Amino acid sequence: MHAFLGNAQLPSTPRGDRLEFSEWYAEVLRSAEIMDVRYPVKGMYVWLPYGFEIRQRVVEKLRRKLRETGHEEVLFPTLIPETQLKKESEHIAGFEDEVYWVTHGGLKELDEKLALRPTSETAIYPMFALWIRSHADLPLKIFQIVNTFRYETKHTRPLIRMREITTFKEAHTAHATEEEAEEQVKEAVEIYSSFFDELGIPYIASVRPEWDKFPGAEYTVAFDTLMPDGRTLQIGTVHMLGQNFARTFEVTYETEEGDQEYVYMTCYGISDRVVASMIAIHGDERGLVLPPDVAPYQVVMVPILKKGVRRKILERAAEVEEMLREEGVRVKVDDRDMSPGRKFHYWELKGVPLRIELGARELEEGTAVVFRRDELERETYAFEELPDVVPELLEDIAMELRKRAREKFEKGIFRTDSPEEARRLVGEGIVETGWCGSERCGVRMEEEFGGDVLGTPYPEEDTEFERCPICGETAEYTVRIAKTY
Amino acid sequence: MHAFLGNAQLPSTPRGDRLEFSEWYAEVLRSAEIMDVRYPVKGMYVWLPYGFEIRQRVVEKLRRKLRETGHEEVLFPTLIPETQLKKESEHIAGFEDEVYWVTHGGLKELDEKLALRPTSETAIYPMFALWIRSHADLPLKIFQIVNTFRYETKHTRPLIRMREITTFKEAHTAHATEEEAEEQVKEAVEIYSSFFDELGIPYIASVRPEWDKFPGAEYTVAFDTLMPDGRTLQIGTVHMLGQNFARTFEVTYETEEGDQEYVYMTCYGISDRVVASMIAIHGDERGLVLPPDVAPYQVVMVPILKKGVRRKILERAAEVEEMLREEGVRVKVDDRDMSPGRKFHYWELKGVPLRIELGARELEEGTAVVFRRDELERETYAFEELPDVVPELLEDIAMELRKRAREKFEKGIFRTDSPEEARRLVGEGIVETGWCGSERCGVRMEEEFGGDVLGTPYPEEDTEFERCPICGETAEYTVRIAKTY
Ligand SMILES: [Zn+2]
Ligand SMILES: [Zn+2]
Numbered sequence: 001m002h003a004f005l006g007n008a009q010l011p012s013t014p015r016g017d018r019l020e021f022s023e024w025y026a027e028v029l030r031s032a033e034i035m036d037v038r039y040p041v042k043g044m045y046v047w048l049p050y051g052f053e054i055r056q057r058v059v060e061k062l063r064r065k066l067r068e069t070g071h072e073e074v075l076f077p078t079l080i081p082e083t084q085l086k087k088e089s090e091h092i093a094g095f096e097d098e099v100y101w102v103t104h105g106g107l108k109e110l111d112e113k114l115a116l117r118p119t120s121e122t123a124i125y126p127m128f129a130l131w132i133r134s135h136a137d138l139p140l141k142i143f144q145i146v147n148t149f150r151y152e153t154k155h156t157r158p159l160i161r162m163r164e165i166t167t168f169k170e171a172h173t174a175h176a177t178e179e180e181a182e183e184q185v186k187e188a189v190e191i192y193s194s195f196f197d198e199l200g201i202p203y204i205a206s207v208r209p210e211w212d213k214f215p216g217a218e219y220t221v222a223f224d225t226l227m228p229d230g231r232t233l234q235i236g237t238v239h240m241l242g243q244n245f246a247r248t249f250e251v252t253y254e255t256e257e258g259d260q261e262y263v264y265m266t267c268y269g270i271s272d273r274v275v276a277s278m279i280a281i282h283g284d285e286r287g288l289v290l291p292p293d294v295a296p297y298q299v300v301m302v303p304i305l306k307k308g309v310r311r312k313i314l315e316r317a318a319e320v321e322e323m324l325r326e327e328g329v330r331v332k333v334d335d336r337d338m339s340p341g342r343k344f345h346y347w348e349l350k351g352v353p354l355r356i357e358l359g360a361r362e363l364e365e366g367t368a369v370v371f372r373r374d375e376l377e378r379e380t381y382a383f384e385e386l387p388d389v390v391p392e393l394l395e396d397i398a399m400e401l402r403k404r405a406r407e408k409f410e411k412g413i414f415r416t417d418s419p420e421e422a423r424r425l426v427g428e429g430i431v432e433t434g435w436c437g438s439e440r441c442g443v444r445m446e447e448e449f450g451g452d453v454l455g456t457p458y459p460e461e462d463t464e465f466e467r468c469p470i471c472g473e474t475a476e477y478t479v480r481i482a483k484t485y
Numbered sequence: 486m487h488a489f490l491g492n493a494q495l496p497s498t499p500r501g502d503r504l505e506f507s508e509w510y511a512e513v514l515r516s517a518e519i520m521d522v523r524y525p526v527k528g529m530y531v532w533l534p535y536g537f538e539i540r541q542r543v544v545e546k547l548r549r550k551l552r553e554t555g556h557e558e559v560l561f562p563t564l565i566p567e568t569q570l571k572k573e574s575e576h577i578a579g580f581e582d583e584v585y586w587v588t589h590g591g592l593k594e595l596d597e598k599l600a601l602r603p604t605s606e607t608a609i610y611p612m613f614a615l616w617i618r619s620h621a622d623l624p625l626k627i628f629q630i631v632n633t634f635r636y637e638t639k640h641t642r643p644l645i646r647m648r649e650i651t652t653f654k655e656a657h658t659a660h661a662t663e664e665e666a667e668e669q670v671k672e673a674v675e676i677y678s679s680f681f682d683e684l685g686i687p688y689i690a691s692v693r694p695e696w697d698k699f700p701g702a703e704y705t706v707a708f709d710t711l712m713p714d715g716r717t718l719q720i721g722t723v724h725m726l727g728q729n730f731a732r733t734f735e736v737t738y739e740t741e742e743g744d745q746e747y748v749y750m751t752c753y754g755i756s757d758r759v760v761a762s763m764i765a766i767h768g769d770e771r772g773l774v775l776p777p778d779v780a781p782y783q784v785v786m787v788p789i790l791k792k793g794v795r796r797k798i799l800e801r802a803a804e805v806e807e808m809l810r811e812e813g814v815r816v817k818v819d820d821r822d823m824s825p826g827r828k829f830h831y832w833e834l835k836g837v838p839l840r841i842e843l844g845a846r847e848l849e850e851g852t853a854v855v856f857r858r859d860e861l862e863r864e865t866y867a868f869e870e871l872p873d874v875v876p877e878l879l880e881d882i883a884m885e886l887r888k889r890a891r892e893k894f895e896k897g898i899f900r901t902d903s904p905e906e907a908r909r910l911v912g913e914g915i916v917e918t919g920w921c922g923s924e925r926c927g928v929r930m931e932e933e934f935g936g937d938v939l940g941t942p943y944p945e946e947d948t949e950f951e952r953c954p955i956c957g958e959t960a961e962y963t964v965r966i967a968k969t970y
Contacts, residue, residue: 049557072534077649097591105636106582151590164562
């Protein structure tokens with residue numbers, strides 16, 4: 001273990017309001033060695049080994065879910081020719097202020113400018129047009145995990161708003177019928193739901209309002225979670241593209257009857273933000289708290305060495321290590337020449353779910369002290385129990401993190417039909433109120449309440465609200481508003 | 486399984502001379518669905534699912550080897566500021582004709598141009614300067630697996646010469662002393678050797694001549710393999726950087742005595758070319774032949790269905806599948822509605838190491854027919870033997886591929902002290918001859934023999950040659966010359 005950022009320090013600030021959360025977040029990324037922000041390009045950062053390993057485990061989990069549901073993995077080039085990127089007019093209108101352009105190769109100006117992909121629809125769909133011939137080729141379900149680029153003008157922040165999104169999983173599908181595409185949207189929502197559930201990240205899914213949908217989509221379902229400062233973070237999106245891109249890129253198929261039809265398409269994405277929200281939601285004043293599934297080490301063992309029994313304690317530690325490894329637990333013995341207290345502190349900061357302390361007393365009693373990172377509590381177990389107890393505890397921690405986060409999340413959702421209350425509560429969390437459905441009232445709400453419209457519940461549900469708080473007309477929908485990242 | 490490129494076809498050409506190999510290679514990439522070359526940017530291609538999975542297994546193998554030897558994985562940004570890239574003068578001189586430049590973000594011209602990394606020394610070493618404080622921080626050994634970009638003006642070709650190298654594993658290390666850095670060069674050579682060995686890729690390691698070393702390095706050790714058309718392909722490089730970059734980027738450490746010293750550095754890389762050479766070297770007129778270690782499926786089962794026993798045959802296939810899976814074998818039952826002959830053809834093209842054929846006769850006799858892709862031969866085994874036999878056969882195939890490739894490789898190395906013979910043999914393979922060691926004679930050899938100087942043997946060995954064939958002076962070295970990719 002190389003110390004990339006020097007000695008780890010306790011985050012200096014508690015969490016709570018916006019500034020405090022912001023400081024806590026920056027400090028925990030630094031001291032737990034997730035990312036180094038000192039790279040000399042704004043909005044671009046360096047993944048450090050510990051952070052990188054967490055990222056890899058998160059990525060692998062997502063990859064597995066996609067493969068199990070019949071998605072095939074591909075890899076497209078990073079660069080998209082200008083004419084191709086600009087072919088779909090709504091799409092480019094949504095991205096043109098944010099696209100990085102490559103104009104030169106060596107000292108020579110390129111014949112055609114090349115865009116660093118902001119997302120890959122316009123790279124992928126022309127190939128779909130080549131790959132799809134007949135109904136037998138459908139559905140086509142692919143994904144890739146790549147870096148994408150956005151020239152962000154807003155305040156940048158590691159894993160939340162970056163100019164190079166280092167981890168963008170984007171899936172793209174094509175279908176014969178609209179119904180099948182709608183089913184695919186549902187499948188995507190299910191995949192993402194179970195993915196976030198397993199990481200203990202609470203969310204709500206909303207249909208984004210017209211003015212905030214994906215450029216070129218028919219509609220967008222978005223997953224939002226709530227950060228500790230009361231702002232929402234969009235952590236996943238699922239887009240119904242209809243036949244829009246199919247028409248632009250001539251993606252057609254031959255039906256069983258021999259006709260040529262345009263395919264229906266969907267696409268859906270998840271980025272580094274899943275790691276950001278996992279850190280922000282589970283973390284505490286001691287640092288990271290990692291879900292056991294994605295923790296680089298699930299158990300760290302700290303031998304409390306004492307003269308005379310030193311060798312025996314280390315032997316016992318090696319024994320426990322072996323026992324746990326056989327149970328498939330990722331375990332590490334920390335035998336560095338450092339006080340136990342500093343090691344406790346170090347691994348708490350790094351969010352390791354369980355710590356096992358082994359000293360002279362435990363050796364004598366045939367026990368071990370097990371410390372839970374989530375509850376910050378110790379319990380003593382008999383030595384032989386460990387292979388049973390540890391996997392159970394890890395599962396329990398996962399459930400506990402999820403439950404705790406969900407409870408907190410629910411408390412951050414407010415329902416009101418009073419405009420005054422809505423205005424007051426936006427910023428505390430997500431406000432739900434009635435909506436007539438008009439864009440005019442939606443935009444007015446954003447102005448008056450001081451937040452962004454997240455959209456209406458997905459799946460659709462009847463609203464409990466009677467009136468639109470802006471125009472006073474009948475509420476057709478429940479609408480969600482929050483301050484957003 | 487979606488058929489991305491339509492029905493797979495037998496490669497239409499045998500292999501042999503340059504044109505034939507070229508056609509075979511393009512055809513096999515296409516028909517085995519490794520890469521789609523129809524992406525509309527020159528030198529940039531699309532990895533298809535089957536190719537991508539092979540790539541992933543190759544990458545994982547390399548990643549494991551690096552982790553086991555204490556390398557930590559990081560991920561740096563893609564873009565490098567112009568001033569930083571240009572800081573090391575020799576380095577930028579070597580790359581400046583090949584760098585892609587990002588000049589605009591949205592509609593706005595950037596304050597400073599950003600390079601798409603051609604390689605990451607100049608991105609990484611300024612961070613080394615921040616990370617390394619004292620001797621206790623050394624050695625520092627990191628790696629990343631990323632895409633890199635070169636504006637190639639030569640003929641581009643998938644996996645061999647691309648403008649976006651989609652898979653570039655680059656390791657970077659820093660050490661307190663020159664000796665430790667030299668040891669690191671040796672470790673890197675060992676890691677790469679065992680990596681290529683396990684994939685059955687034969688190679689020689691050479692110290693590149695001064696005029697062909699890595700820009701900014703003290704010396705470069707390169708691995709070359711031999712393609713079927715007699716040209717060599719550079720598949721890995723290890724660079725001793727000395728204190729060169731350390732001085733440029735101020736990478737210093739405090740010694741035990743309290744002095745500030747520059748570190749010694751090394752870096753080493755492997756790219757997509759390892760996949761290219763694996764395909765080219767093991768493949769045959771039926772298509773791919775994959776080393777079992779990296780084959781997406783190691784065994785494919787083709788049930789030969791017959792009315793009456795159809796259900797029983799499928800049950801037996803499922804039984805075998807289960808048995809083999811328990812042995813850790815990656816196995817697939819191909820129950821598509823297609824003739825067995827077409828399935829044979831399909832999976833041979835895809836290079837699956839073993840095929841198991843199960844029909845009425847085998848069912849009755851309690852046997853299975855096992856077909857080896859490398860030898861194109863069938864053998865019958867008792868049903869119960871399969872869990873033992875299959876893993877053994879897979880191991881044997883790996884060894885056989887390696888042995889066969891090594892034998893062919895050795896036949897492509899020629900030793901001669903006659904200039905006429907050297908001229909004749911360059912193009913058939915690698916020519917070894919004497920060399921006085923002067924750059925003048927080296928360059929003359931390139932002109933006269935019509936090849937490139939690969940360099941001198943690594944590790945260094947006494948030459949068996951007496952004279953330099955150009956100047957007639959005493960040969961100080963053995964030198965290697967070949968036509969290269
Ligand atoms: Zn209204
Ligand atoms: Zn000479």
